[in-house]
Amino acid sequence: MANPEPILKATGLSARYGHVEALKSVDMHVEEAELVAVLGPNGAGKSTLLRAIMGLVETGGTVHFRGKALPRHDTVAVASQGIILVPEGRGIFGPMSVAENLQLGAYRLQGGKGEYERRQARVFELFPRLKERLSQVAGSMSGGEQQMLAIGRALMADPKILLLDEPSLGLAPRVMTEILEKLRVLNEQGLPIVLVEQKAPLALKLARRAYLLSLGRIVAAIDPREVQSHDELARYYFA
Ligand SMILES: Nc1ncnc2c1ncn2[C@@H]1O[C@H](COP(=O)(O)OP(=O)(O)OP(=O)(O)O)[C@@H](O)[C@H]1O
Ligand SMILES: [Mg+2]
Structure with missing residues (x-):
């Protein structure tokens, strides 16, 4: 069976902060009801990828949501279509x-x-x-x-799609597991999720697919079922 049209599709997505090119021509997509992980070390561009989807940074390339191009400089318009970011550091009002x-x-x-x-x-x-x-x-x-x-x-x-930036940051393992379990429930209810995580083994337990970012580029697309060991994952990281 052919794959359905992706709900979210980024093509040639790039982003910069002044002279720093933090995201370099990234192609990624999320299908209906899919949980996709984005992995990678510090500074790889994971948060920037989410910000770029939201139109929060200056970008090149396109992002399509349900087949329609998203505006690039209007985060309110992006959010009003149901693309919702839970930012790094949570962003709640203390x-x-x-x-x-x-x-x-x-x-x-x-x-x-x-x-x-x-x-x-x-x-x-x-x-x-x-x-x-x-x-x-x-x-x-x-x-x-x-x-x-x-x-x-x-x-x-x-x-309509949830973008999460390192929800496990700073949490004890038990709490982290609890939160990830809730994400699994939401995803099983049909909510597509992009889960940015540095803690790859945790994310791979939930994800159907994963992208590995390094220095602003996607360097591997990972099928979690094929990652058998930490060693194998490390090979992806340091390839
Ligand atoms: N506001 C900014 N101004 C200048 N450079 C930035 C800014 N935000 C991020 N960068 C740079 O862009 C690159 C990607 O950063 P980003 O925050 O996307 O990485 P990350 O993968 O989310 O890292 P982490 O795991 O530490 O959260 C880094 O080199 C970072 O220093
Ligand atoms: Mg980050």
Whole structure:
């Protein structure tokens, strides 16, 4: 059977910060309901790739979403199509409450109260702890709880595809596993996900496909089923 049209497709995507060319003609795609990992060492360009998709950096090349070219300098327009980024460092508003952070995620909501509550119920089902902590100041929560809030806030925007930048950063292994398990649930519900991770073995447990970035280029497309050992993964990294 032929592959369906990718939901997201970047072609010749490049990005620069002044003189630094951080992303060099990257081709990547995500199919419907797929979880795709983007791996690579520090400075490889992983965050830049997500920022480039969102139109947050100056880019060359194209990004198509459901077959239509995305605007390149209008992040609000990109997000309003349901392409939602959970940034590195989570980007939650520390002085605000959990409830207020969730509200911010739904700022474009037009479906009224019923729709708001439907989305919030989905978030609470996934992260019951957020429901218990609604009035807590977000900045006073643990790292894992803050990551849950960041994902919860993204879900309040009713994403059609979720871009996650190192959700495991700074978390204890047990918390990390818990968060990744939630991502698996979301993906099994049909949500396409791009998961940027430095911790390759974790990401490969979830991903159907993975791209390896190095110095701004995709240097390998990895089928997680074919990566049998850490040694093999290391070969990809240091090839
Ligand atoms: N705002 C910026 N100004 C200048 N250079 C930048 C900026 N942001 C990133 N870079 C450079 O672009 C390159 C790619 O950075 P990027 O943050 O995308 O890497 P990364 O793979 O996400 O790394 P990490 O795993 O450390 O998060 C690096 O060389 C970095 O120094
Ligand atoms: Mg990064």
